[in-house]
Amino acid sequence: MLDVRVDDLHSLDRDVRRAVQELARWRIKLARDPEESADVDPIEPVRRVAGMSTLGALRQLQPTLADTALRDALVPWVGVLTLARLGREDDVAWARAASERRAPFLGEPLRLVTWREAWGGVAAAGTAAEARLWLDAAAEVGEALAATARTRAEKRAEVARRLGWAHPWELLGLGAAGRMRATARRLLDATEDLARAVWKEAKLGAAEVLHSAVARDAPEGWPAHLTTRWLNDVCGAALGGLRFDLPALPAALGAASFARALYALGFATRLAAAPSAMPFALGRAPGARVAHRLGFVFAGLAADVTWQVRALDLPRRTAQRQARVLARTALLDARLHAARLLLGDDDAPAPRDLFDELGARLFGARLDPRLRGAWPRARDDEPARFVALVESLAFARALRDGFDVDWFRNPRAGKHLRAVSAAPASEPCDPEALLAGVEGLARAFEEALG
Numbered sequence: 001m002l003d004v005r006v007d008d009l010h011s012l013d014r015d016v017r018r019a020v021q022e023l024a025r026w027r028i029k030l031a032r033d034p035e036e037s038a039d040v041d042p043i044e045p046v047r048r049v050a051g052m053s054t055l056g057a058l059r060q061l062q063p064t065l066a067d068t069a070l071r072d073a074l075v076p077w078v079g080v081l082t083l084a085r086l087g088r089e090d091d092v093a094w095a096r097a098a099s100e101r102r103a104p105f106l107g108e109p110l111r112l113v114t115w116r117e118a119w120g121g122v123a124a125a126g127t128a129a130e131a132r133l134w135l136d137a138a139a140e141v142g143e144a145l146a147a148t149a150r151t152r153a154e155k156r157a158e159v160a161r162r163l164g165w166a167h168p169w170e171l172l173g174l175g176a177a178g179r180m181r182a183t184a185r186r187l188l189d190a191t192e193d194l195a196r197a198v199w200k201e202a203k204l205g206a207a208e209v210l211h212s213a214v215a216r217d218a219p220e221g222w223p224a225h226l227t228t229r230w231l232n233d234v235c236g237a238a239l240g241g242l243r244f245d246l247p248a249l250p251a252a253l254g255a256a257s258f259a260r261a262l263y264a265l266g267f268a269t270r271l272a273a274a275p276s277a278m279p280f281a282l283g284r285a286p287g288a289r290v291a292h293r294l295g296f297v298f299a300g301l302a303a304d305v306t307w308q309v310r311a312l313d314l315p316r317r318t319a320q321r322q323a324r325v326l327a328r329t330a331l332l333d334a335r336l337h338a339a340r341l342l343l344g345d346d347d348a349p350a351p352r353d354l355f356d357e358l359g360a361r362l363f364g365a366r367l368d369p370r371l372r373g374a375w376p377r378a379r380d381d382e383p384a385r386f387v388a389l390v391e392s393l394a395f396a397r398a399l400r401d402g403f404d405v406d407w408f409r410n411p412r413a414g415k416h417l418r419a420v421s422a423a424p425a426s427e428p429c430d431p432e433a434l435l436a437g438v439e440g441l442a443r444a445f446e447e448a449l450g
Contacts, residue, residue, distance in 0.1 A: 146373025240414025266298030287384025344378020
C-alpha cells in the first residue's frame with residue numbers, strides 16, 4: 001500500500017516549508033553559538049520530510065495531473081532535507097572548529113582568534129600587511145576544518161547515491177556535476193587575461209588582492225552605515241511594496257559591502273515576490289537559483305554608472321571611476337564562484353595540484369597549503385549560485401530594456417518582478433545557453449574593465 005504520509009501533497013509541502021525555515025534558523029544560531037545549538041535537531045518535528053521512505057513513496061505516487069508538478073518539486077526537497085538531517089553532526093563539527101579560539105593572531109594585540117574572526121579580520125584590515133596576518137591566522141585552523149569538510153563531503157556523496165542521485169549537486173536540478181565543473185573552468189579561462197591585467201598592481205598574493213577587493217578606493221556617495229532604510233531609498237521603487245526579511249547587513253567596510261547588501265536585497269525580494277498561495281516547493285527550488293539570480297542583478301547596480309549617478313548623486317566621472325573599482329571586485333567574485341565549484345566537489349574536494357593552480361590564477365601566488373579543503377569552500381548551493389551569476393547579466397539587460405536604465409526607480413519594474421515570480425522556481429538549465437552566458441559575462445567584464 002502507498003505510504004499515506006505523502007497522499008496529501010499540500011500537507012507535505014507545508015512540512016517541507018517548516019523544515020527549510022527551521023533548518024535555516026538553526027544554521028544561523030549554530031554559527032553564533034555551536035554549543036547551544038549542537039543538540040538541537042531542527043528537522044525532527046517534521047521528520048517525515050527527510051527520509052528514504054518518503055522519497056520512495058513520492059516517486060511511486062501517481063498524482064492527479066494538477067498535482068504532478070508539486071510532486072516533482074517535492075522530490076528534490078526531500079532529498080536535500082535528508083542530506084541535511086544526516087549531515088547535522090558534521091555541520092556541528094565544522095561550527096565547533098570554526099568557533100574555537102585556537103589561531104594565533106600576530107598583530108596588535110597578540111591573541112588567539114577563531115576561523116570566523118580571522119576572515120572578518122582579513123576583510124576589515126586597514127592595510128594589506130595586516131590582512132596577511134589575519135590570513136595566516138585563518139590558515140592555522142584550515143587543516144582541522146578541511147578534515148571535517150572531507151568527512152562531510154564523503155557522507156553527502158554516499159547518501160546522495162543511496163537516494164538515487166549520482167552526485168549531491170544533481171539535487172539542484174542543474175545537470176551533471178562534470179558539466180558544471182567544465183563550465184566553471186570555462187569562465188576562468190575566458191576571464192584569465194583580463195584578471196591578470198586589472199589585478200596586476202595587487203598580484204602579490206591572496207591577502208593583497210582580498211584587501212583591495214573591499215573597494216575602499218571607491219568611497220564617494222555611500223552612507224556611513226548600511227541600513228534597510230538606505231536600501232529602500234535607493235531601490236524601493238522596484239520592490240513593489242514587498243515585505244521581506246533581510247539577514248544582518250554587513251559592516252560598511254568599503255564599497256563592496258554595499259554590493260553585498262544589495263545582493264541580499266535582491267535575494268530577499270525574489271523570495272518575497274512569490275505568491276503566498278503558491279505551494280512552497282513550487283515557489284522555491286533547492287539552491288534558490290532564481291533568488292540568487294536577482295541577488296546578482298541588484299548587486300550589479302553598485303558597479304553601474306547610471307545607478308551611482310542617480311542613487312548616490314555623484315558626478316558621472318566619479319561614478320565611472322568607482323564603477324570600475326567595483327567591476328574589478330565583481331570579476332574576482334565571479335572567478336571565486338568558479339573556483340569553489342572546482343575545489344569543492346563532494347566527490348573529490350580540493351586536489352592539491354588544482355588548489356595550487358587556482359590559487360595562482362586567482363591571486364598571482366599560490367595559496368597557503370594549510371587552507372586546502374577549507375577555503376575557498378563550496379556551499380551546498382554553490383552550483384545554483386554559479387548558474388544564477390551567469391544568468392544575471394541577461395536578466396539585468398531585460399530589466400533595462402523593459403524599464404529603462406533606471407529600472408530600479410520604476411514601480412512597473414516591481415510589478416514585473418512580481419509577475420515573473422508567479423512562475424515555478426524550478427527552471428531547466430540548458431548547458432549550451434549556460435556556456436553562451438559565460439562568454440557574454442566575460443565580454444561584459446571586458447567592456448567594463450578593458
